[in-house]
Amino acid sequence: MKAKSIKVDYLARVEGEGGLYVKVKGRQVVDVKLKIFEPPRFFEAFLRGRSFREAPDITARICGICPIAYQMSAAHAMENAFGVKVEGPLRALRRLIYCGEWIESHALHVYMLHAPDFLGYEDAIQMAKDHGDVVQQGLSLKKTGNELVTLVGGREIHPINVRVGGFYKVPSKGDLAPIAEKLKRARDAALETVRWTSKLPFPEFERDYMFVALRHPDEYPFNEGRIVSNKGLDIAIQDYERHFAEEHVQYSHALHSIVRGEGPYFVGPMARYSLNFDRLSPLAQEAAREAGLGPVCRNPFQSIVVRSVETLYACDEALRIIEEYAMPEAPAVEVQPRAGNGFGCTEAPRGALYHRYRLDDHGIILDAKIVPPTSQNQKTIEQDLWEFVPKHFDLPSDKLRWQCEQAIRNYDPCISCSTHFLKLKIERE
Numbered sequence: 001m002k003a004k005s006i007k008v009d010y011l012a013r014v015e016g017e018g019g020l021y022v023k024v025k026g027r028q029v030v031d032v033k034l035k036i037f038e039p040p041r042f043f044e045a046f047l048r049g050r051s052f053r054e055a056p057d058i059t060a061r062i063c064g065i066c067p068i069a070y071q072m073s074a075a076h077a078m079e080n081a082f083g084v085k086v087e088g089p090l091r092a093l094r095r096l097i098y099c100g101e102w103i104e105s106h107a108l109h110v111y112m113l114h115a116p117d118f119l120g121y122e123d124a125i126q127m128a129k130d131h132g133d134v135v136q137q138g139l140s141l142k143k144t145g146n147e148l149v150t151l152v153g154g155r156e157i158h159p160i161n162v163r164v165g166g167f168y169k170v171p172s173k174g175d176l177a178p179i180a181e182k183l184k185r186a187r188d189a190a191l192e193t194v195r196w197t198s199k200l201p202f203p204e205f206e207r208d209y210m211f212v213a214l215r216h217p218d219e220y221p222f223n224e225g226r227i228v229s230n231k232g233l234d235i236a237i238q239d240y241e242r243h244f245a246e247e248h249v250q251y252s253h254a255l256h257s258i259v260r261g262e263g264p265y266f267v268g269p270m271a272r273y274s275l276n277f278d279r280l281s282p283l284a285q286e287a288a289r290e291a292g293l294g295p296v297c298r299n300p301f302q303s304i305v306v307r308s309v310e311t312l313y314a315c316d317e318a319l320r321i322i323e324e325y326a327m328p329e330a331p332a333v334e335v336q337p338r339a340g341n342g343f344g345c346t347e348a349p350r351g352a353l354y355h356r357y358r359l360d361d362h363g364i365i366l367d368a369k370i371v372p373p374t375s376q377n378q379k380t381i382e383q384d385l386w387e388f389v390p391k392h393f394d395l396p397s398d399k400l401r402w403q404c405e406q407a408i409r410n411y412d413p414c415i416s417c418s419t420h421f422l423k424l425k426i427e428r429e
Contacts, residue, residue: 004078020408023427024386032385032411034378044368045179050166052078052337052363059355059370062412064087067103068149071162072372075357077094078164080238081342082182082360086337089328090166097152097159098222098346099318103186104145104156105349106269106311109412110193111138114304117199134196137189141311142185143177148318152194166332174186183322189313191287198291203403205266205388206298210262211271214347220279220313221272223346227331228275230296231262238343239355244421249317257376264379267351268307268411270297281320284313300384300410307412348373350412370378374413381411 023031043062047055055074060067072094079086086094106194111134112124121127128135146156151171153159161167213220215228227243228234233244259265275287277295288309297306337359342354351373358367384407392400 004045010258015224021403021427022389022404023390024393027390029386029389032382032389034382035236037158039352044370047357047365047368050345052081052346052357052365054357054369055357055365056162056164057158057160060162061079062370062372064157065105065414066101066348066350067158068097068153068162069346069353070355070370071143071159071305073344073353074348074357075162075344075412075423076223076346077344077355077357078359078427079335079342079343080344081340082335082338084165084333086333088325089326090170090331090333092325093152093167093170095222096318096325097149097162099314100145100148100152100320102145102314102349103311104142104149106307106314107138107141107145109349110197110304110307110311111135113412114307114409115197117409118202124158126397137355140195141186141189141266143316144182147182148179151175152169163332163421164428165258165335166328166330169280169330170328172327173325176325180322183315183319186282187312187319190308190312190315191283194287194291194305194312197305197308198293201303202299202306204299205301205391205394207282207300207387209271209298210259210265211261211274212265212267212376213271213275213352214345215275218279219348220276220281220317227345227352229259229265229408230275237345237354238341240265240343240345240371242348243367244371244376246375253376256318257371258306264383265376266380267373267376268303269310269351270300270303271351272347273306273309273422280309280313281316283316284309287312300407303410303412337361345417350374350414351376371412377411377413381408381413384410 012384021033022029037374043225045060045069047058050058055078056071059074062070113307116123119127124135149159150156154161161169164302188194211230213225214225227240231241243260244257245260249256274296291305293305310325325428339361340359342357342359345352353373354371356369360366385404388407392403
């Protein structure tokens with residue numbers, strides 16, 4: 001077989017700047033490298049010396065699509081360090097704002113970033129020419145999620161109302177009534193999204209992944225629980241670094257995460273779903289079954305259906321919270337800083353997001369560690385390509401390239417939480 005390379009200079013619909021290199025010799029894959037070549041952004045470094053109160057707003061700037069996840073992980077870590085517990089209506093509001101983030105982020109990915117792969121379009125703009133109603137539905141869903149984040153968080157991008165201990169201002173019951181009506185329509189749209197995505201053409205591809213996610217005794221996880229896996233892991237959040245490690249690889253500026261003694265693992269909607277199916281609302285469970293999903297999903301191409309199920313759940317959960325909501329007496333609980341270490345982990349749309357801080361007596365940050373979801377999935381993305389490409393050698397080169405790109409987008413990667421591009425090269429010998 002002649003040496004042949006396939007190069008995609010710019011893979012759109014992926015957030016972040018990086019590249020994937022695949023080398024094929026005969027009918028065997030001999031090398032796969034997911035390369036991240038963006039410069040470091042030094043968020044952990046410039047958190048040092050700042051007050052604990054600043055951490056939620058500073059870390060929110062890491063990502064414009066999932067700032068709530070960063071704010072919540074930071075807030076939970078600080079509260080853990082200071083022995084503070086946020087309960088009742090304030091805790092419910094945290095879940096409510098997280099619902100908004102999941103709705104807007106999942107809708108963006110499902111309709112604008114991922115669906116064009118399945119339908120053969122370069123982007124959502126091209127797709128809209130033939131599927132205008134579908135794209136409008138996705139935009140409407142996303143808008144409702146953004147409005148919910150704005151209502152609770154103060155604005156839709158980098159919200160300003162979240163603080164350690166709760167919020168600066170809380171809505172009244174009447175403030176929530178208008179968004180409830182919109183959420184009812186969004187729930188109908190999300191149910192239709194599950195049905196629509198279930199009919200998309202999925203390549204036959206499954207792997208025995210090590211799924212990792214939070215698990216809560218009573219709830220589908222947003223911001224509390226233990227870290228569990230389908231391979232027996234069950235630990236408190238503060239034990240994260242005893243079981244997980246980050247490794248430097250020569251070809252990437254980003255660290256690769258592994259479970260110590262186990263290897264790569266998978267975080268995100270498929271992991272959450274497969275570890276917490278029994279915690280979904282009855283409506284979401286029924287929709288998943290009607291879509292052909294079982295309690296566990298191992299085909300990453302079907303992650304678009306799983307995200308749609310989570311969107312439906314987020315709408316359902318938001319409506320439940322609003323119905324039961326009673327305005328708290330104060331917008332936040334009192335926080336008294338003290339020296340110590342604080343640990344937080346919440347479920348960003350793309351998966352578990354871990355924060356750890358060391359603080360002095362005045363609540364000044366001495367050290368910080370942040371592990372975002374995409375960095376945890378990098379090795380698993382590489383392993384998918386190791387196994388996916390050999391099963392599809394007979395595809396024309398352009399089709400194989402397309403499906404390799406799609407395999408990456410299954411993870412909705414946010415490589416540096418900015419919007420650049422990914423370069424893809426497949427080399428055949």
